[in-house]
Structure formats: C-alpha cells, structure tokens
Amino acid sequence: xxxxxxxxxxxxxxxxxxxxxxxxxxxxxxxxxxxxxxxxxxxxxxxxxxxxxxxxxxxxxxxxxxxxxxxxxxxxxxxxxxxxxxxxxxxxxxxxxxxxxxxxxxxxxxxxxxxxxxxxxxxxxxxxxxxxxxxxxxxxxxxxxxxxxxxxxxxxxxxxxxxxxxxxxxxxxxxxxxxxxxxxxxxxxxxxxxxxxxxxxxxxxxxxxxxxxxxxxxxxxxxxxxxxxxxxxxxxxxxxxxxxxxxxxxxxxxxxxxxxxxxxxxxxxxxxxxxxxxxxxxxxxxxxxxxxxxxxxxxxxxxxxxxxxxxxxxxxxxxxxxxxxxxxxxxxxxxxxxxxxxxxxxxxxxxxxxxxxxxxxxxxxxxxxxxxxxxxxxxxxxxxxxxxxxxxxxxxxxxxxxxxxxxxxxxxxxxxxxxxxxxxxxxxxxxxxxxxxxxxxxxxxxxxxxxxxxxxxxxxxxxxxxxxxxxxxxxxxxxxxxxxxxxxxxxxxxxxxxxxxxxxxxxxxxxxxxxxxx
Numbered sequence: 098x099x100x101x102x103x104x105x106x107x108x109x110x111x112x113x114x115x116x117x118x119x120x121x122x123x124x125x126x127x128x129x130x131x132x133x134x135x136x137x138x139x140x141x142x143x144x145x146x147x148x149x150x151x152x153x154x155x156x157x158x159x160x161x162x163x164x165x166x167x168x169x170x171x172x173x174x175x176x177x178x179x180x181x182x183x184x185x186x187x188x189x190x191x192x193x194x195x196x197x198x199x200x201x202x203x204x205x206x207x208x209x210x211x212x213x214x215x216x217x218x219x220x221x222x223x224x225x226x227x228x229x230x231x232x233x234x235x236x237x238x239x240x241x242x243x244x245x246x247x248x249x250x251x252x253x254x255x256x257x258x259x260x261x262x263x264x265x266x267x268x269x270x271x272x273x274x275x276x277x278x279x280x281x282x283x284x285x286x287x288x289x290x291x292x293x294x295x296x297x298x299x300x301x302x303x304x305x306x307x308x309x310x311x312x313x314x315x316x317x318x319x320x321x322x323x324x325x326x327x328x329x330x331x332x333x334x335x336x337x338x339x340x341x342x343x344x345x346x347x348x349x350x351x352x353x354x355x356x357x358x359x360x361x362x363x364x365x366x367x368x369x370x371x372x373x374x375x376x377x378x379x380x381x382x383x384x385x386x387x388x389x390x391x392x393x394x395x396x397x398x399x400x401x402x403x404x405x406x407x408x409x410x411x412x413x414x415x416x417x418x419x420x421x422x423x424x425x426x427x428x429x430x431x432x433x434x435x436x437x438x439x440x441x442x443x444x445x446x447x448x449x450x451x452x453x454x455x456x457x458x459x460x461x462x463x464x465x466x467x468x469x470x471x472x473x474x475x476x477x478x479x480x481x482x483x484x485x486x487x488x489x490x491x492x493x494x495x496x497x498x499x500x501x502x503x504x505x506x507x508x509x510x511x512x513x514x515x516x517x518x519x520x521x522x523x524x525x526x527x528x529x530x531x532x533x534x535x536x537x538x539x540x541x542x543x544x545x546x547x548x549x550x551x552x553x554x555x556x557x558x559x560x561x562x563x564x565x566x567x568x569x570x571x572x573x574x575x576x577x578x579x580x581x582x583x584x585x586x587x588x589x590x591x592x593x594x595x596x597x598x599x600x601x602x603x604x605x606x607x608x609x610x611x612x613x614x615x
Contacts, residue, residue, distance in 0.1 A: 098129065098130055098132075098133045098137050098141065098176070099172075099173070099175070100171070100175055100177075100208070100212055101171035101173075101211075101212060102126065102129060103126065103141055103144055103145060104211060104212055104215045106123065106125070106126040106145065107145060107215060109122045110122050110228050111228075114519070116232060116519075119226075119228050119232050120236045120239055121236075123228065123233060123236030124236045124237075124239040124240040125240075126141065126145065127141065127142065127236060127237065127240040127241075127262060128240050131240075131267075133175075133176075135263045135266070136176075137175055138259075138262050138263050138267070139260060139262060139263040140176070140178075140179045140259065142233065142237065142258050142259045142261075142262035142263075143257065143258070143259040144175065144178075144219060145228075145233065146233050146257075146259075147218075147219065147224035147226070148219075148222070149219065149220065150179065150182070150257075150259060151182050151183055151186045153186070154185045155186060155188070155193075155197055156197065156201055156220050156221075157221070157546075158221045158546060158547075159546070160198065161201070161205075161217045161220065161221065164213060165202050165205055165206040166206075167205075167209050167212070168207055168208060168209050168212075169209070170209070171209050172207065173208050173209075173212060178204070178216070181200065181204040182220075185201065185204075188200065204216075222564060223564065228520055229515075229517070229520035229601065230258065230601060231520075232520060234248050234249055234252055234261070235248075237258065237261060237262045237265050237266075238265070240262075241262075241265035241269060242269070243269055243270050244270070247270055247273050247274065248261060250273075251264065251273040251274075251276045252285070252474065253473035253474035254278050254279075254284050254285075254415075255284070256282060256283045256284055256285055256337050260276070261273065261276065264276055277413060278408055278413045278415060280321075280322045280360060280408060281320050281322055281331055283320070283333040283337040284318070284360075284407075284474070285337070285473050285474030286316060286318060286335050286362060286473070286474070287362070287405075287471050287473055287474070287475065287476075287477050287480060288474075288475065288476040288477070288602070289463050289476065289477075289482040290476050290478070290480065290481050291481065291482055291483075291608065291612075292464070292482070293483075293487065293612070294483060295308070295444065295447045295448045295451045295462065295464070295483050297483075298464035298483050299442070299444050299447055299464060301464075302465075302466050302479065304442060304466075305440065305467065306441065306447070306464050306465060307419070307438050307439065307464070307465045307467050308439045308440075308441060308447045308450050308451065308462050308463075308465075309404060309436055309437075309438040309439075309462060309463045309464070309465055310402075310436050310437045310454055310459055310462060310463075311460045311463050311482055311484070312366050312374065312402055312459060313366070313374055313376075313377045313380075313459065313460040314364040314365050314366030314380050314402070315334060315335075315365050315366070315380055315381065315384050315597055316334060316335035316362075316363075316597070317332055317333070317340075317361075317362075317364055317365045317401065318333040318334075318335075318337075318361070319331075319332055319333075319347070319351055319359070319360070319362075319363070319403070320332075320333070320359070320360050321354060321359040321361075322357075322358050323352075323356060323357050324357055324358060328352060330347075330351045332344055332347060334384075334597060335597065335598070335602075336597070336598070336599050340384060342387045342390070343384055343385075343386065343387045343390060344365065344384065344399055345390060346399060347365060347399060347401050350401070350434075351401075354429065354430065356409065356429065358409070359406070359408065360407040360408035360409075361403045361405065361406055361407070361430070362404060362405040362406075362407060362471075363402050363403030363405070363434075363436065364401075364404075365380070365384065365400070365402070366400055366402065367379045367380040367383055367399055367400075368398075368400050373457060373458045374459060377593055378593065379397060380399070381597060382397075383397040383399060385596065402434060402435065403426060403434055403435060403436065404426075404435070404463075405419075405422055405423075405471065406425045406429060407422070407471060409425055409429060415470060415471045415473060416471075417470065418467065418468045418469065419466065419468065419469055419470070420467040420468065423467070437454075440467070447462075447464070460484060461482060461483050461485060462482070462483050463480055463481065463482045463483075464483065465479055465480050465481075466478075487570065487571050487573070487612060488569065488570050488592065489514070489568070489569050489571070489586075489604045490566055490567070490568055490569075490595060490598055490602070490603045491512045491514055491567055491603055492512075492513045492515075492563045492564075492565065492566055492567070492603050493510045493512065493513075493544070493547075493561055493563070493565045493566075493567055494513040494522060494560075494563055495558050495559060495561055496508070496509065496540070496544045496558070496559050496561060497511075497527075497557055497558050498554060498557060498559070499537070503529070505541075506537040506541045507537075507541040507544045508529045508532065509527050509528065509529040510529070510540075510567065510591070511526075511527050512524065512569060512589065513563065513603075514603060514605055514606045514608070514609055515601075515603050515604070515605050515606070516605065517605050517607070522563055522600075523580075523581050523606050524580045524581050524582065525584065525585060525609065526580055526585040527589075528586075528590060528591060530589065530590035530591065531590035531591035536591070536594075539594075540594070543565065543594075544561055544565070547561040547565060548560070548561060548562075549561065563600060564600060565594060566594070566595040566596075566598045566602075567591060567593070567594050568591075568593050568595055569591060569592065570590050570592050571588055572587045573587040574587065574609055574610075574612055575587050582606050582609070584609065584615075
C-alpha cells in the first residue's frame, strides 16, 4: 500500500471537524489496507493513530532537521516505511549515530515533500489530525462491520489499536473475542477518577471500601513467564513502554517467585534510607535511562509496590472481584512488596489513614470498591484518587518569554486540557508560579526543542508541539470568557513536569467543569 494513501487520509481527517467524516475516512483507508494483508492493516492503523509500531526508534526532532531533497513522485510503501523503522530502531553500538542518520536520509530521500512532512510528524509523535483513540477504534469497528463495544474490549487487552484492527478485519467478532490477556503483552491499565477529599470518595463508592496508599512513583505492569527455561520477566510503564532493562533489581526479584505465569499491577519507587519516598524526579530519572544501570542501581535502588494481580498460573483474574485479586496477591508476593491499605466504612478512620500517609511523604490515597472487576484501560467507577490538593495533568500549548528576573528564560506556560468529544486541546489559562530557577532553565531548553518553528525572541509567545505534560495544582475554577474553554484555573502553579504520562491521558475539560460543580 502506498504511503501517499495514508497521508491523504490523514489530511482528510484533519480537514474536517465532523467525527462521522473522520471515522468514515479512516475506515475507508483500513479497508484498502486489508487488500494488502493483515500485516499492512496493523501498520496503517498504528500510523493513522499517530504512532510507530516500533514506538521509539532513536530519532529526535533534531535528527530530522537536515533532510535530503524530496522525491518527485510517490513510490514509498507502508511496508517499506515499517521495515525502515524496524531497521533504524535496531541500530546500536559504536557509530550508531552516523548509521542511524544515514538510514533516515535513505528513507526520506524516497518520500515526496508532503510525505516527508508527515513522516517527520509520525516519528516525533506530532501527527495532528484531530482524531484520538476513540475515533480510530470506531473506525476499526466500522471498517470490519463489528460492534464498537467488542472493539473497545479487545483494545483494552491487546494494548494497541493495530493488533485489534488486524484481528477485526481478518476474523471479525470471533477473532476479537479471541484476544485475551496475554502474558508478556501489556494491557491498558485501569485508571482512577478524582475526588476533592476522602469523605467525598467514600460517599461516591458507598459501603465498605479499601483506602490504599497512592505512591508518587512510576506505574509498573510486570509480566512473569516461567513456562520455558530460562523464564522471562517483562516490565511496562502506564504508556505500555517496555522498561525491563532499566530495572534489573525488579526483574531479578520477580524471577525468583515460585509461579508459572503472573501479571501484576503496581508502582516502582525510589526510597530514602529512612524509608520515606524520594521526590518523583529521583524515581523518574532512575527509570528514564538504561545507561550505566549498575551504577544507578547501586546509588538509587528501586522498590516495587504491587496493588493488583491480573493473572496467575494460567488463570485470568480481570473479571474477578478486587477482593479476590487482592487475596491472590497476598498469597503470591511478599508483604514488603504490597501497597499498604485499610479496609473500612468509617470516614474518620479513612481520613486518619490519609493524613498519616501524606505526613509520611506519600501522594495521597486511592479509595477502591472491593467487589468490582479490573476495568482495563478505563477510569473505572471503583477507583477514586484523593490528593491533599486539587491537581490536574495538562499539556503545555505555548510559552512566553519572561521579563525582569526571568528575562531570557521561557517562563509563562499556556495550559490545555483535552476535549474527549472532539479530540481537541482546550486552553484553560496560563501560569508562571511554582517554577524554580532550575525548572526555568530546563523548560527553556525543553520548549526550544518543542517549538513549532524557529525560536525568535522578538515573538513574545512561542507556540509548541503539544507533547509536554505538566502537573498543575490550583485552588479552584472560575468562569472566564478570556479562554476558549470558558473557564480558568485560580492560582494555578506548577508541581512537576510529567514525562511518564502521554498527552492522551491528560485531564479533560469535563473533569475541570465537574470540579467546579458545573
């Protein structure tokens, strides 16, 4: 299948605000891809979702600035792009930088000007077409003539849309229903809703609940498979990125468990000598790189804390009540690896547990219904997180040059939330509060890399590719005609930048409105 067909579809999707039209355009392209075979369907689905099947191939925005002249005619195929991406991702060792640059030039030399622009966006994660995950899954259902609900269920277990599209167009409902939890393949994690305080969370769930420690670490999904010798352990983050090689102490510990197959959900965190959690940045830096892992392991050891068990020795437990999953967890992993929790229906007891955890340096609690199943990939009704302040995960849309003491730094950031109905990003205001000098220096470098074009200091506002997620604390929400969302955050301040969270998981405008009681 020609890459030009995929690019044309992407442009068509971007050119319309109609969800129905977007779905129809995507579905037509998927049907065309099916004529080239199931492998092509999987790749095209990934590309039209704005990602490479290989996820990361070691090529940054800077590595795509100096490209060869474009080709005059479209001859490049989807299959050739996929093969080139796989080959580039595999390049390593001495001289890898030059070899990777050469391979990139070879690929782009075969692309037309339009294809070069689109490929650059695909590789850097900046394919803008106003079609999120929900639109793509609806297109898969339409192309294959299968129910939306079956597709949504399948993608929660398969992790990515590509394998689901492959199954749907090749085998319909039967093939989709055959997609189940597979040890070694990450599934989408269950997510939590939010409540302003512990009492509200208990009221929302009702009855007896579990109040569980919310750690300020990295979400970790662990897969253990000892059906062959030697066994394997694979670790994935909440974005389904594999980080196995970065955490050898975790893989070694899990490999020693007396199980055949096991899938766990939890967090990994760096603890200080006194057992208190290290700042999130310490854990983030420790898990961000596989370079010199032995030294990092010695200086910043990691500790796992698991809160759920999804599979054990051939038995899937996703649909089992949480209480059952926790019982199996307690019988499988050591107590030191389990997240502390409290079973109660008493708001005062739950509040005291929350206060003790916050005093100990933890992020807050997650209040859980012990009777509900695991809602993979969704903000299930049975999980409600509570933090000691209002916080949102938003995306930085633009940044302004600072003045006075901040002159020369990129300072005031424009904040955006996601509208799940349209897939658009909606601005909610600006802030420069909470930024240390170190943070200002970091974000000046980071946002220079994310700038949509050359950074000109004569331009007060620098528009950015919307890729950087930031955690914002605020005191409330007020109505405002100044911003497109019709509201603004009061006393917004930066807590931290989140490299562990994709833009697809930032908070929605509906969440912000609900916090305001609208």
